[in-house]
Amino acid sequence: MPTLDRNLLHRFGLLLVILLVGLALSLTTDxxxxxxxxxxxARQVSINGILAVGVTFVLLTAGVDLSLGSVVALSGVACATxxxxxxxxxxxxxxxxxxxxxACGLMNGLLVTRGxxxxxxxxxxMMTIARGLALIVSGGRPVANMSTExxxxxxxxxxxxxxxxxxxxxxxxxWYFLRNFRLGRHIYAVGGNENAAxxxxxxxxxxxxxxxxxxxxxxxxxxxxxxxxxxxxQPNAGQAYELDAIAAVVIGGTxxxxxxxxxTGTLLGVLLIGIINNGLDLMGVSSYYQAVIKGVIIVGxxxxxxxxxxx
Amino acid sequence: MLRALELxxxxxxxxxxxxxxxxxxxxxxxxxxxxxxxxxxxxMKILAGLYRPDGGHIEWRDHRAEFNSPHDAxxxxxxxxxxxxxxxxxxxxxxxxxxxGEPCSAFGLIDRPAQVARAKExxxxxxxxxxxxxxxxTLTVAQSQVVEIAKALGRQAAVILMDEPTAALSDQEVAALxxxxxxxxxxxxxxxxxxxxxxxxxxLADRISVLRDGRLVGTAPATELNPAKLITMxxxxxxxxxxxxxxxxxAEALLEIEGLTxxxxxxxVSFQVRxxxxxxxxxxxxxGRTEIVSxxxxxxxxxxxxxxxxxxxxxxxxxxxxxxxxxxxxTEDRKGLGLIPALGVGQNITLSALRNFSKGQRVDHSAxxxxxxAQMAEYSIKASGxxxxxxxxxxxxxxxxxxxxxLLGAPDLIILDEPTRGIDIGAKAEIYALIQxxxxxGKAVLLxxxxxxxxxSLAHRIVVLRRGSVAxxxxxxTTDQEAVLRHAMPL
Numbered sequence: 096m097p098t099l100d101r102n103l104l105h106r107f108g109l110l111l112v113i114l115l116v117g118l119a120l121s122l123t124t125d126x127x128x129x130x131x132x133x134x135x136x137a138r139q140v141s142i143n144g145i146l147a148v149g150v151t152f153v154l155l156t157a158g159v160d161l162s163l164g165s166v167v168a169l170s171g172v173a174c175a176t177x178x179x180x181x182x183x184x185x186x187x188x189x190x191x192x193x194x195x196x197x198a199c200g201l202m203n204g205l206l207v208t209r210g211x212x213x214x215x216x217x218x219x220x221m222m223t224i225a226r227g228l229a230l231i232v233s234g235g236r237p238v239a240n241m242s243t244e245x246x247x248x249x250x251x252x253x254x255x256x257x258x259x260x261x262x263x264x265x266x267x268x269x270w271y272f273l274r275n276f277r278l279g280r281h282i283y284a285v286g287g288n289e290n291a292a293x294x295x296x297x298x299x300x301x302x303x304x305x306x307x308x309x310x311x312x313x314x315x316x317x318x319x320x321x322x323x324x325x326x327x328x329q330p331n332a333g334q335a336y337e338l339d340a341i342a343a344v345v346i347g348g349t350x351x352x353x354x355x356x357x358x359t360g361t362l363l364g365v366l367l368i369g370i371i372n373n374g375l376d377l378m379g380v381s382s383y384y385q386a387v388i389k390g391v392i393i394v395g396x397x398x399x400x401x402x403x404x405x406x
Numbered sequence: 407m408l409r410a411l412e413l414x415x416x417x418x419x420x421x422x423x424x425x426x427x428x429x430x431x432x433x434x435x436x437x438x439x440x441x442x443x444x445x446x447x448x449x450m451k452i453l454a455g456l457y458r459p460d461g462g463h464i465e466w467r468d469h470r471a472e473f474n475s476p477h478d479a480x481x482x483x484x485x486x487x488x489x490x491x492x493x494x495x496x497x498x499x500x501x502x503x504x505x506x507g508e509p510c511s512a513f514g515l516i517d518r519p520a521q522v523a524r525a526k527e528x529x530x531x532x533x534x535x536x537x538x539x540x541x542x543x544t545l546t547v548a549q550s551q552v553v554e555i556a557k558a559l560g561r562q563a564a565v566i567l568m569d570e571p572t573a574a575l576s577d578q579e580v581a582a583l584x585x586x587x588x589x590x591x592x593x594x595x596x597x598x599x600x601x602x603x604x605x606x607x608x609x610l611a612d613r614i615s616v617l618r619d620g621r622l623v624g625t626a627p628a629t630e631l632n633p634a635k636l637i638t639m640x641x642x643x644x645x646x647x648x649x650x651x652x653x654x655x656x657a658e659a660l661l662e663i664e665g666l667t668x669x670x671x672x673x674x675v676s677f678q679v680r681x682x683x684x685x686x687x688x689x690x691x692x693x694g695r696t697e698i699v700s701x702x703x704x705x706x707x708x709x710x711x712x713x714x715x716x717x718x719x720x721x722x723x724x725x726x727x728x729x730x731x732x733x734x735x736x737t738e739d740r741k742g743l744g745l746i747p748a749l750g751v752g753q754n755i756t757l758s759a760l761r762n763f764s765k766g767q768r769v770d771h772s773a774x775x776x777x778x779x780a781q782m783a784e785y786s787i788k789a790s791g792x793x794x795x796x797x798x799x800x801x802x803x804x805x806x807x808x809x810x811x812x813l814l815g816a817p818d819l820i821i822l823d824e825p826t827r828g829i830d831i832g833a834k835a836e837i838y839a840l841i842q843x844x845x846x847x848g849k850a851v852l853l854x855x856x857x858x859x860x861x862x863s864l865a866h867r868i869v870v871l872r873r874g875s876v877a878x879x880x881x882x883x884t885t886d887q888e889a890v891l892r893h894a895m896p897l
Contacts, residue, residue, distance in 0.1 A: 276768055278767065280757075280760060280769060284757055286748075287746035287749055288742075288747060290743050291746055292746065293705075294735070294744070296726045350748075354747075354748040355748045
């Protein structure tokens with residue numbers, strides 16, 4: 096079974112790279128190999144991880160979502176607006192954040208399916224619209240004064256940071272969905288060959304709408320988690336988050352042409368980017384150089400993967 | 407001049423081409439024959455640099471050659487005309503012909519007048535009057551093919567590999583292609599050619615190599631063979647009766663079409679398909695056959711007209727509606743409208759009927775696996791396993807998998823659009839037998855086919871279409887090819 100072998104090889108290859116990077120960091124720094132640092136890495140990757148899992152759905156349908164970062168900001172601002180102490184129970188701001196994200200995602204999906212506009216353009220538009228709305232709603236200032244019930248979301252549960260638990264829960268849910276649900280299979284089919292999927296009786300529009308909707312929902316979740324962590328709704332938060340998320344997914348082996356990819360791959364991609372960020376911080380590399388190094392690693396990882404796939 | 411020496415190719419643990427040696431000579435038409443999956447296309451693709459061999463090597467002009475890409479082969483003088491042509495639709499004919507070798511003026515700018523002149527010269531050699539400034543997408547398949555050949559000539563190709571070049575051509579176009587091939591032969595070009603059409607082979611080929619199950623059965627001059635011998639070599643057994651006995655249809659109408667219209671493709675089309683019947687739609691290319699069945703299956707809705715199924719009017723806006731009503735279809739365009747290349751054979755088979763193997767929204771993996779292995783056995787689909795990506799299978803096995811997908815939903819009416827196009831005799835016989843089995847079970851088949859012997863032997867009745875209108879409805883038992891053609895030809 097060649098596909099299976101290739102996937103295994105891919106995952107092992109990526110796992111190997113992660114272990115090598117980890118080993119190198121353990122030897123060069125005395126802070127990397129510690130429970131505290133691992134918790135730190137997990138906490139740092141959780142928001143990018145939630146976004147990456149969400150955008151995996153969209154990339155699998157051969158679409159793209161460039162609005163992630165802006166929608167994170169809008170959802171965070173929307174959540175914070177309803178999170179002032181003593182006004183609402185904590186579920187209200189959370190629901191508002193999630194709904195805001197979902198609404199943006201569904202809007203993207205509707206424009207892609209009913210409107211027939213290319214996903215790149217639709218989500219590029221949503222990127223500036225959501226950013227603009229975040230600034231309008233907040234009046235351009237951070238929405239502060241959030242209740243401690245909500246900011247507690249950034250804290251720990253049984254010693255594990257809640258954002259990490261969210262990330263893990265989302266990953267397991269997405270993995271289960273893609274593997275065991277008819278809709279999951281349909282997402283692969285639509286991304287693999289949209290016209291053939293339609294001819295096989297699959298409602299392509301509905302499948303895409305679900306993919307963009309789920310992506311929006313998870314973006315909303317990332318927005319809520321981020322707001323809790325920085326204890327404000329920041330209209331300028333989340334700049335370029337979409338790029339890190341998409342990079343992680345592609346490093347994880349998902350094809351931008353759709354139809355190929357796994358959640359486990361995405362997790363490993365997220366982890367690799369997280370460890371590299373962490374390592375460069377620990378080694379005291381300046382953020383200017385960090386950006387260059389990260390870019391090289393992203394392109395290099397995908398280049399190696401494609402070279403392997405061809406041979 | 408060009409030699410394949412012990413070439414071997416594996417795909418996912420399956421050897422699709424066992425060590426094979428063939429030599430090709432200048433000025434000779436060499437036909438590669440064999441059933442689908444016999445290894446013809448694989449051999450060609452190795453020669454053209456598309457695949458790298460897993461064993462053996464190529465000898466080119468007495469030297470060992472390594473082609474790492476189609477470009478390497480092209481530079482050496484070996485060009486391939488593909489089964490699915492690969493032109494760039496939004497460039498002009500001249501731009502396509504000179505692609506990669508554009509005549510340039512100083513500063514590296516493209517010299518457009520020279521480009522057009524060069525294209526005109528090459529097309530002229532092939533007796534083609536296609537204008538070099540036309541956009542590629544406005545050309546017919548036959549015209550695109552001529553353009554591809556002109557492109558190969560422009561590269562001074564000494565060997566031209568043609569993978570089923572006549573599969574989509576009309577008779578006149580085939581005749582023109584044959585004149586071109588004769589001319590290329592006279593110029594000393596070596597032609598390697600695959601086809602499933604017997605008459606063509608004996609009209610064209612100087613030598614014939616037969617492959618079966620990835621092994622070379624033999625190479626012989628065409629004069630030493632005849633169709634019966636050739637078929638025996640290809641299938642490895644005497645061909646038993648290809649067309650099985652027809653069933654007796656019931657009088658009950660299953661599908662009734664009335665006044666179906668969508669200008670300019672077809673208008674006022676009416677016919678009925680009865681239970682247990684095979685109804686064929688015959689007609690020339692562009693007569694509207696595919697468009698009409700696409701309307702019944704919901705791929706392209708009709709503008710007006712009525713479709714009644716099982717006595718009730720139904721509205722089919724998308725394939726889902728058709729499938730829900732009990733209408734299934736295997737499309738003509740296997741690649742574009744059939745296969746999901748990244749998915750395994752198994753998941754491709756269960757795609758339409760996945761609901762039957764689900765508990766609520768969830769897929770029941772063990773029920774699905776059981777259904778897949780049953781289907782793969784029933785239709786003898788050859789693959790290394792259910793997880794093998796479907797695009798690695800031969801055309802015949804892909805087609806059988808798509809049939810399995812369609813039949814898994816247990817439709818009452820099965821629309822088959824060119825079900826045997828580009829398929830070998832063995833797989834054809836299997837599909838004919840399957841059609842018979844379906845009608846005996848009381849299902850109805852709506853068949854679109856360009857092969858008249860097939861239509862006449864399989865169908866009970868034939869609806870002949872001419873330029874989008876019904877020209878005649880004939881009883882297959884009392885008509886012949888000539889009568890069908892007379893009705894199909896534009897007046």
